[in-house]
Amino acid sequence: MQVAMSGGTDLRPRLPLSRERVLQAAVTIADVAGPDAVTMRRLAEELGAEATSLYYHVDNKDDVLNGIADVVVMEISQAAGQVGGAATGAGWKVAVRRRIFAARQVLLRHPWAPGVFESRSGVSAAVLRYYDAMIGLMRDGGLSADLAHHALHALGSRALGFSREVFGPGDPAARDAGQDPADFAGQFPHLAGMLHEVVHDDPDTNLCWCDNQAEFEFGLDLILDGLDRLREQPRSSDPQPG
Amino acid sequence: MQVAMSGGTDLRPRLPLSRERVLQAAVTIADVAGPDAVTMRRLAEELGAEATSLYYHVDNKDDVLNGIADVVVMEISQAAGQVGGAATGAGWKVAVRRRIFAARQVLLRHPWAPGVFESRSGVSAAVLRYYDAMIGLMRDGGLSADLAHHALHALGSRALGFSREVFGPGDPAARDAGQDPADFAGQFPHLAGMLHEVVHDDPDTNLCWCDNQAEFEFGLDLILDGLDRLREQPRSSDPQPG
């Protein structure tokens, strides 16, 4: 029950550090200031300690990033585990869909997480657990082991609730400054034509003129429907080379 | 026709720097030493100059990364432009497929490029040009503007020839060291069961036991086939909110 009694500026009792506290602080920093703000020094400051003290509780910065990725994955697993249980037959699709949307919901709170996921190499036990449950749903729904395996690859990051968008975020049409916007239709005729027909002033639209949630659903359903079709009429699910 | 005449260690004529030379050097460094090796100091060393000199030709490091991303995108556009021209009707699918595989071929030479793409925000003219051509193929094939738009989102990074894999690269099943491999089947029963049925000792297999090229094709065809079906029998291609 030790309390810092130094009559200085630090009023907080200074809980002892721990791996969990370090990771939690890192998640908070990423949430409020973005992933680049997660530095060992900033982390230490947030915890009222010195940067070098962190190395007693974590291996290095890479360990911190792996750690916060896992924190989010476990949040995702927990949220996904709370949606309705498995269903048999065609119900596998809605069960998987629900889990994926639950995952997506978690990522809204941690928009930096996809970038950190993609910067990691290898796979943690937390991710394996998440995929294990998803495979279970698919197998219960009647997908073969082969098809479930292909399914995970086809879904890719969508299984975890996100997909990298082709446009942005960022300036919609021009990173190159010296570009004449009036010339847009001349330089990109098909793109301009498409946008002209597609644009709808939706409030949920982002900088790329698109409703990300709707596009995520479209792509996800395209894949899930395709998998369901293969479930019903399996063909050579192992593509021949050549 | 100036040549450095200093009788020092530097024998090379020292071409003057230029944005193009800087970007080319950056691509080379990334190719041989990975993207993290692309630092302003290393870049300068490679060019026989000082780090601070680079700032006369590029804005900052972000500009360098945007630049090398565009170099690769332009390589991709050129390779994709050399495959067979457009086809009408159902031929759109094979035309798009060929372009995407051409893109993928380029990325084999620059395996760091996907990571850099994903770290960029906004979209360059080079990317817009690439997508413009792809939209043209789709519209010629009979896809509506709306469907072509959804298609780009659904393809996501696959349009540029890559997809982020769920597993690795890296240690296949365990980033967490303290894990008993004998317990694998106990902790991840569905995963273990799936792998048991799926594993085939293919030489083209990577660390995740999977043939990345075959999985890429599977996922790509799933999406393209789904889109082609929507082309033939369009339904409400604009998903209703709620």
Add this chain to the structure above:
DNA sequence: ACCTGAACACCGTTCAAGT
């Protein structure tokens, strides 16, 4: 066992100064 301070090698970037 847990934390600190000093120190090291390495970043990106600026700016006045050189040619």
Add this chain to the structure above:
DNA sequence: ACCTGAACACCGTTCAAGT
């Protein structure tokens, strides 16, 4: 116009030393 040198603020990480 083009390049350099010194300098600054900031990294991740080590290690001997403190309690």
